[in-house]
Amino acid sequence: MSGLALNTAAGYWAPLLFLAGLAIALAVAALIRSRGNANFSRGTEQESAFFSGNRAPEENIAGENFYWGLFSAGERYFRLLKSVHSGLVNDYVYCFVILLIVLLAAALLGGIA
Amino acid sequence: MNELIIYQLASVPAIAALGIILGLLFKGIDRVLAARMQARIGPPIRQPFRDLRKLMIKENIVPKNAVRFVFNGMPLLAVAASITILLYVPIAGFLPLMQGYGDLILLLYLLLIPSLALVLGGFASASPYASIGAQREMVSMISYELPLAVAVASIAWLFSRAMPGIASFSLAAIAANPVWELVGPVGFIGLLALFLILLAVMPGEIGVIPFDTAEAETEIASGMLVEYSGRNLALFYLADAVKTVGFASILIAIFLPYGISGTLSLQGANAVAADALFFLLKLFIVVFIGRVLIRVAVPRLRITQVVKAYWGYATIAALCGLSLIALDAILLAGGC
Numbered sequence: 001m002s003g004l005a006l007n008t009a010a011g012y013w014a015p016l017l018f019l020a021g022l023a024i025a026l027a028v029a030a031l032i033r034s035r036g037n038a039n040f041s042r043g044t045e046q047e048s049a050f051f052s053g054n055r056a057p058e059e060n061i062a063g064e065n066f067y068w069g070l071f072s073a074g075e076r077y078f079r080l081l082k083s084v085h086s087g088l089v090n091d092y093v094y095c096f097v098i099l100l101i102v103l104l105a106a107a108l109l110g111g112i113a
Numbered sequence: 114m115n116e117l118i119i120y121q122l123a124s125v126p127a128i129a130a131l132g133i134i135l136g137l138l139f140k141g142i143d144r145v146l147a148a149r150m151q152a153r154i155g156p157p158i159r160q161p162f163r164d165l166r167k168l169m170i171k172e173n174i175v176p177k178n179a180v181r182f183v184f185n186g187m188p189l190l191a192v193a194a195s196i197t198i199l200l201y202v203p204i205a206g207f208l209p210l211m212q213g214y215g216d217l218i219l220l221l222y223l224l225l226i227p228s229l230a231l232v233l234g235g236f237a238s239a240s241p242y243a244s245i246g247a248q249r250e251m252v253s254m255i256s257y258e259l260p261l262a263v264a265v266a267s268i269a270w271l272f273s274r275a276m277p278g279i280a281s282f283s284l285a286a287i288a289a290n291p292v293w294e295l296v297g298p299v300g301f302i303g304l305l306a307l308f309l310i311l312l313a314v315m316p317g318e319i320g321v322i323p324f325d326t327a328e329a330e331t332e333i334a335s336g337m338l339v340e341y342s343g344r345n346l347a348l349f350y351l352a353d354a355v356k357t358v359g360f361a362s363i364l365i366a367i368f369l370p371y372g373i374s375g376t377l378s379l380q381g382a383n384a385v386a387a388d389a390l391f392f393l394l395k396l397f398i399v400v401f402i403g404r405v406l407i408r409v410a411v412p413r414l415r416i417t418q419v420v421k422a423y424w425g426y427a428t429i430a431a432l433c434g435l436s437l438i439a440l441d442a443i444l445l446a447g448g449c
Contacts (some may be wrong), residue, residue, distance in 0.1 A: 004118075004214065005213060005214055007280075009278075009280070009281075010158055010216075010269065010273065010280055010282050011216035011217070011218055011219075011230050011280050011281070011282035011283065012213065012214070012216055012280060013214070013216065013218075013219050014211075014213075014214035014215065015278070017118065017121075017122075017211060017214045017215075018197070018211075018214070018215060020122055021122065021125055021197055021200050021211060021323070022193055022194070022197050024122060024125040024126065025125060025129060025192070025193035025194075025196035025200075025251055026189060026190070026193040026198050028125070028126055028129045028192075028193070028196060029188075029189045029190075029192035029193045029196070030189060031224070031245070032192070032344075032346060032347075032348065032351070033188070033189060033344050033345075035169060035172065035344075036168070036169040036170070036343060036344025037169065037170050037171060037172060037343055037344060038173055038344070039172060040173055040174040040175070040342075040343070041172070042174040044232060046172070046174050047174070047175070047177035047388060048176070048177070048240070048256060049178065049238070049239055049240040049242075049243075049339075049340060050240065050242065050334060050339055050340065051240070051242070052334070056239075056240060056241055057241060063344050064361075065248070065421065066251060067246050067248075067252060067255075068248065068252075068416075069121060069252040069326075069416030069417055069419070069420055070252045070255060070256070070420055071414075072416075072417045072420075073417040073418075073419075073420035073421050073424070074420065077158070091394050
């Protein structure tokens with residue numbers, strides 16, 4: 001049944017078989033879940049989000065704050081990236097030419113077949 | 114051939130049962146060892162099984178503002194994805210159940226799904242704590258994926274160079290041809306670095322201290338899991354246990370694929386049993402170093418420290434490992 005698998009020189013994957021395996025695994029998980037208690041007291045304080053005894057604020061985290069930890073940890077790196085993206089076409093062409101020189105040099109040195 | 118596929122699919126529940134039992138067992142061992150290292154007696158090894166049973170009889174509360182189908186669906190997806198990982202990994206000396214139908218790249222994506230399920234479940238909880246936890250989990254995922262990808266790509270590159278003609282991302286092929294035998298002394302050091310990197314990625318992947326900032330019980334009350342209870346929480350508990358076995362099995366397949374039956378000159382059922390027991394020993398060692406030892410020895414990091422640890426130190430170490438392997442290949446090609 002190798003016809004099921006998509007083969008490349010580096011790897012392989014059979015999506016249909018993957019989906020079948022995942023579906024059976026989902027059925028196993030659903031079976032386990034069905035053995036548990038499905039009830040709770042509706043319409044009581046149980047349904048309120050936990051916020052250390054206080055009323056939970058309605059507003060959620062804004063999209064711009066999702067990656068706060070990442071941006072905060074890599075502040076210098078992202079600042080550099082921002083400064084490089086000046087919006088001027090001349091700057092982008094300049095970077096493109098430098099990259100071409102690097103690639104050509106690598107090719108000439110035999111690093112790229 | 115069709116019969117073989119039916120047999121493979123019919124074996125999925127057995128692999129699931131094996132993964133769940135092993136996962137809970139190692140969770141119990143983890144808790145006992147962690148307790149002993151902290152001069153506590155700790156719970157009995159079977160405590161995770163009891164925890165699971167107790168969670169199953171507890172109320173399954175769904176917050177009134179939650180997105181119900183996402184909130185209830187994500188624990189199912191987390192368990193299913195964790196079980197699916199085991200289908201593509203050699204376990205206990207046996208070839209993967211789905212041998213030839215999925216490679217390391219698929220496994221890298223499958224490893225992401227339980228974490229993504231946690232993130233989506235957290236956002237669907239309509240809880241500020243869960244939202245903060247989900248946000249942190251996303252950042253953690255972005256962080257540990259980079260050194261993990263570099264390490265896996267390095268192994269695949271080494272394999273493609275040493276064994277041309279064989280799919281370089283095939284985990285079964287890598288397990289059948291131990292990577293340590295493909296390198297010289299310099300490459301050996303590089304491989305050792307990659308092994309240590311993957312061990313360091315393990316606590317991030319399974320969300321334990323010091324990389325559990327997304328849960329951080331004492332700070333954000335379990336983060337993404339704060340609103341989960343009963344059977345939904347039990348499923349996330351299971352997913353964590355099974356994913357631990359899955360990730361450790363990947364590590365074993367890449368770096369410790371050796372059996373013991375050949376050394377002991379065993380054959381037949383004895384060889385199978387010896388290799389299975391030896392696999393459990395390797396699993397114990399990997400889980401002990403990648404989960405128990407690290408979480409007991411190191412306190413929880415802040416999310417910015419998690420990013421720096423993975424994007425900075427771990428990625429640089431992984432690139433150094435790759436450079437050493439490349440240097441080794443050049444030295445070997447030059448006859449040095």
